[in-house]
Amino acid sequence: MDPRVIVITSGKGGVGKTTTTSNISVALARAGHKVVAVDADIGLRNLDVVMGLENRVVYNFIDVLEGTCRLNQALVRDKRVDNLFLLPAAQTRTKDAVSADQMEELCGMLRKEFDFILLDSPAGIESGFRNASIGADEALVITTPEVPAVRDADRIIGLLESMGKSPIRLVINRLRSRLVKQGEMLDVRDVLDILAIDLVGIVPEDDSVVKSANRGEPLTFGDSAPAAQAFQRIASRILGETVPFPDFSEEQGRGFFAGIRKFFGRKE
Amino acid sequence: MSHPLEHREVPAASGDILLKGAGYGIRMIFPETGSEDKLLSDLEKLFGEASLLSDNLGVVFDFQGRKVSRYFIQKLLSDFIWSRKMKILSWISLDGETLDDLRSMGVATGEPVPERSGKKEKTSGNALFLPRSLRSGQRVEHEGDVLVIGHVNDGAEVFASGSICVWGKLKGLAHAGLDGGEDHTVVAGLFEAKQVRIGGKVSSSLGSSMEWWGKPVIITLENNSLVVRELKL
Numbered sequence: 001m002d003p004r005v006i007v008i009t010s011g012k013g014g015v016g017k018t019t020t021t022s023n024i025s026v027a028l029a030r031a032g033h034k035v036v037a038v039d040a041d042i043g044l045r046n047l048d049v050v051m052g053l054e055n056r057v058v059y060n061f062i063d064v065l066e067g068t069c070r071l072n073q074a075l076v077r078d079k080r081v082d083n084l085f086l087l088p089a090a091q092t093r094t095k096d097a098v099s100a101d102q103m104e105e106l107c108g109m110l111r112k113e114f115d116f117i118l119l120d121s122p123a124g125i126e127s128g129f130r131n132a133s134i135g136a137d138e139a140l141v142i143t144t145p146e147v148p149a150v151r152d153a154d155r156i157i158g159l160l161e162s163m164g165k166s167p168i169r170l171v172i173n174r175l176r177s178r179l180v181k182q183g184e185m186l187d188v189r190d191v192l193d194i195l196a197i198d199l200v201g202i203v204p205e206d207d208s209v210v211k212s213a214n215r216g217e218p219l220t221f222g223d224s225a226p227a228a229q230a231f232q233r234i235a236s237r238i239l240g241e242t243v244p245f246p247d248f249s250e251e252q253g254r255g256f257f258a259g260i261r262k263f264f265g266r267k268e
Numbered sequence: 269m270s271h272p273l274e275h276r277e278v279p280a281a282s283g284d285i286l287l288k289g290a291g292y293g294i295r296m297i298f299p300e301t302g303s304e305d306k307l308l309s310d311l312e313k314l315f316g317e318a319s320l321l322s323d324n325l326g327v328v329f330d331f332q333g334r335k336v337s338r339y340f341i342q343k344l345l346s347d348f349i350w351s352r353k354m355k356i357l358s359w360i361s362l363d364g365e366t367l368d369d370l371r372s373m374g375v376a377t378g379e380p381v382p383e384r385s386g387k388k389e390k391t392s393g394n395a396l397f398l399p400r401s402l403r404s405g406q407r408v409e410h411e412g413d414v415l416v417i418g419h420v421n422d423g424a425e426v427f428a429s430g431s432i433c434v435w436g437k438l439k440g441l442a443h444a445g446l447d448g449g450e451d452h453t454v455v456a457g458l459f460e461a462k463q464v465r466i467g468g469k470v471s472s473s474l475g476s477s478m479e480w481w482g483k484p485v486i487i488t489l490e491n492n493s494l495v496v497r498e499l500k501l
Contacts, residue, residue: 151404151421151422154404155423158405159405161403194419196401
């Protein structure tokens with residue numbers, strides 16, 4: 001297959017770009033593809049921590065571009081799964097340390113080695129975002145169902161369209177269907193109505209995401225958490241499989257008390 | 269009465285001649301003091317720098333109480349008006365002698381009256397047809413009317429010297445009559461904007477409590493107030 005370079009971006013910070021990058025990378029690698037997750041957030045790198053690989057980082061991709069080391073010296077192999085690599089960012093440099101041409105050059109080098117190159121973009125619309133996106137063919141836009149995040153996603157989609165990225169697909173992260181039911185959160189239809197791009201996944205709010213980030217163990221190494229299953233489905237859709245979207249409103253009230261209510265036939 | 273476009277007031281390069289945007293175009297206000305030679309040189313600079321004067325806008329010369337010589341009027345005509353094909357709407361003066369000279373020339377000397385809506389449909393320039401939605405951060409500015417076949421999302425902006433018609437949802441900013449024209453309209457297939465502007469009038473007290481919120485609307489400027497009506501076809 002031709003290598004696919006995908007930028008994961010959002011505009012707004014804190015909506016789950018790094019979580020999505022790490023989990024989808026693991027899921028694609030577990031599906032048998034050779035994957036590299038590139039931390040394109042120079043100066044604020046996090047992907048190494050979320051993937052639990054920070055203690056193995058020696059070089060970063062700026063070192064590669066400056067000729068300090070070879071590409072395979074900077075790549076950190078994840079020993080938990082075959083074919084998964086991390087290419088870290090420099091923590092002690094700024095976004096200006098690389099140019100768009102250099103990022104394209106880097107993507108060109110990675111295309112020769114990998115099936116999937118996932119670029120974890122920094123927040124914002126400035127040079128960091130542009131450099132992260134320049135070498136990508138396609139984009140995943142992450143948003144939470146909140147008005148400011150959706151507006152920033154809309155801004156980013158406009159910029160990605162003007163850069164000729166295609167397809168640009170949407171991940172709605174941290175959906176809380178209880179709030180949607182109460183009318184306190186935008187529902188999926190509202191978000192799609194505004195952003196008008198293809199939806200590739202919905203990830204429900206899940207406490208295990210926080211725990212996994214702190215442990216440095218992407219959820220998709222396991223299969224049980226609702227968010228893990230959502231990221232697995234996203235990876236499958238990226239691979240071209242047709243996977244139905246579950247109805248998350250049915251997932252409300254999971255757990256012990258919900259079980260008791262169900263047993264006694266009570267409705268909330 | 270304060271003029272709705274006073275925020276567009278632009279001092280000339282010298283600081284002496286003032287330009288004011290107005291419903292009919294530009295009002296050029298000459299100072300009552302200072303030599304005519306200096307004014308002529310200031311005008312040269314002004315026409316060199318101010319691109320708005322090169323547009324086909326109506327201009328009003330307001331000499332205030334200044335006594336203006338026939339030589340100065342002749343220089344205005346030969347060096348600026350005829351050579352640049354300016355559209356002079358009126359020559360206003362509070363000085364009796366100057367006013368007599370102007371009247372003897374046969375030019376208009378009263379306040380220009382802007383055309384009001386309802387008298388005739390007004391279009392300006394070419395219409396811009398946009399068969400797509402505008403996303404947050406995207407901005408369109410056009411001399412003439414703008415027709416958006418799509419949505420104008422929150423954070424997008426449309427500026428038109430004419431009217432604006434949005435086929436879909438208007439959630440971003442629409443500013444019709446950018447050059448001060450007050451007889452333009454904003455039409456939206458579904459109105460959810462937090463602010464709308466026509467001419468120099470800004471309405472920002474909009475919200476979901478309005479009865480026409482989320483409905484098709486037509487917005488006009490009437491008696492210096494923005495009027496929103498539900499559009500029923």
